[in-house]
Amino acid sequence: MSYLSRSRSVYGPTTSTTCLNKDDEDDDDGGGKTDNNNNNNADDHPGASMKQRTRIGTWNVLTLAQQGKLIQLANEARRMKLEILGLSEVRWLNFGEHRIPSGQILQYSGLRGENAPRHRGVGFLLSAQAHSALMKTRVRNLTIIQTYAPKFSLSYDAADLQDKENFYSQLNATVDRIPKGDIMICMGDFNAKIGSDNSNYERFMGRHDLGEMSENGELFAEFCGNNDMVIGGSLFPHRRVYKVTWVSRNSFTEYKIDHICISRKWKRCLLDVRNKRSADIASDHHLIIGEIRLRVARIPRQEERVGRQFNTRRLDDTTVKRSFTVELQTCAADIPEGGSVEDQWTAIKNAFNVTSENNLEERRGAKGAIQRSKTRGAIYSARQRYSALEKKVKRSCRRDKRAWADSLADEGEKVAATGDIRLLYHISRRLSGAKINATMPVKDAIGQLLTDPTDQLKRWFEHFEQFFQVPARPPSPRYDPPRVSEPIRVVAGVRQGCILSPLLFLIVIVEILVGAIDREPNRGLL
Template structure:
């Protein structure tokens, strides 16, 4: 399963939001999903065990400098959603929680380990209290990793690194979570790094029935000559069929099958089946620019000094701008054709 969290900073011109992207296997196992406001989205999946579901809550919490009312409103909505979920099911809470939990787990031994970064802030306390109330564990604080594989956010000047994105799981299913770490090499064009969790539980495949419906090129009927040909063909076939219907030897089901065959055969002969042509939304030139951007991302991660990182960041920003412009131009060209 592949899950993604994205948001934009709150200001007068931007709104926040959350989303997730699912692999094909996860889409087949999806039962339902719903949005609990602009900051929270929830999805439920089937698992190999018939009586257990996998619930994933993706969210974007208010930043630490927001007022208490905004923070409490967020956690109240989050708690309302959790109250609807069954305790026997596996529940995963993940996203940008804007919470620093630190490495000191005094008083929260059942909620977190000692592998966190920095010191716990107010948002960290609220997250820890929420997890304690709902019997959850903060995965990023349990597994030992190097510092670069713990920091999930880097400030624009590369002077500050924080662990504010988290993946939490119900304590009952703690052993199903095998690892949580940061994926620094992902080219996500964001000041956040991806956070990956390796899980043991398997999703259940759902049989998807393929549609047998045939679509025809009805756009051809806009042509007057094709329309006349279609009309004449239908008339000739109907006249031949009318003689059989007048004999009265066919029941209603047989009559329907004969009429249906008349229409489908005419559509196939005159119009033909509709063919779908996948448009290329990304050109070879754009892919080359994406590769350049990826190399610039690697240069940022491999920089050893702040000056080198600042230079690499400027080059990455320029490369990212080139990718966006190229994608926009390719999309506009594709829509015109």
């Protein structure tokens, strides 16, 4: 799979294409379904055959400027096994890349300037395998556009309409720059309802959608028709709960306004589009996942598979620890004594997993309680419990950040006592909030984006070589000493040859001698 890594800051759309070639993941939920109609070039390039399912997604996260949001997003993306995750409302300033400790890469683009307001902004979260395989494509490029469209309003304001038209004009300009042979996917928060009635729109949308078409939906449908794209979410039949992408705070209003579109010529590559309600980042939007049949080649690397990870820090709470111990003892009592070793191990593992799910994943269970509630009273109670847990998580993030800052401050005091200025500088940078891992895109001399680290180093070498190059000095003019027969030109404020010139010369000499005598009267002239 390929997509170029470039970003541009416009109101909503941000393009990001990267060239990836990665092996299919063994643990993908899509399994190993194969396609007999493989690309003809797949035999020549085995790493580029289009066989396996790859997961991409889009999510309006509301903000990544809050403490702990980025780490939570990375954990959810890894849990959902997403290779590429498009993000709306990132709310980060400027543009660049940020490496997360888990190995994932966040490419973001927002408003320019240090004092710019923190709103809007889009980005991509790439898996570690995806980012490490940036190289030239072997079969075909996949260009992905992440967008965040203006919100729809009930009032027919001329300014709002002009804002929407500007958005789609910029989006069309972005699409026009994409090579015609690329597989193009456009996804994000379009704030557009397209409805289930596809009359006169059969060419680029299906009937499996919700509600009725809105004004934003008409603009969105016109964009898809003009660019020969199909709306993926309307092609696949699902239950209503798997189609909804936005839920109001009171859980009574539900819309489908986030979409994934693909070039109509390549719509068979898109296998499914649906939401994932279990993904949780305290947003009123659901995560939208699309599965595409594109294989990406992975750099061979031995990685140890680990099981599910639980929040074991909750065991520091005495109440949680007691509940965990009691429930685990109850489950352990039900384990049969007879049977094979494998059966006993499976029963023990299930006991630990069930106990951990019930005691160490409280917030995720709280969101599921909201979705399972049937009455308004139950929904309100579940929502209140979820809000309380959300506040608890935010307080925990702030507490962890304070503890982290205190530990860095203690380390800085020890380093200052030893005189290690270099390490003290790095600690001060981390405490000040400077993004040490942030990198900016590198382009060559003609403006093309460089994704290979070797090419980027070469470009930096060329830049500094030109910057520090000292220009050659021009040759000094030839100097011929005057001959005795030539008159020496003297400029003393009077015309050469004037009768006063010798007199002025003697006056200057006398003044010099008098000054010398006044400074050192004891030495005299000799």
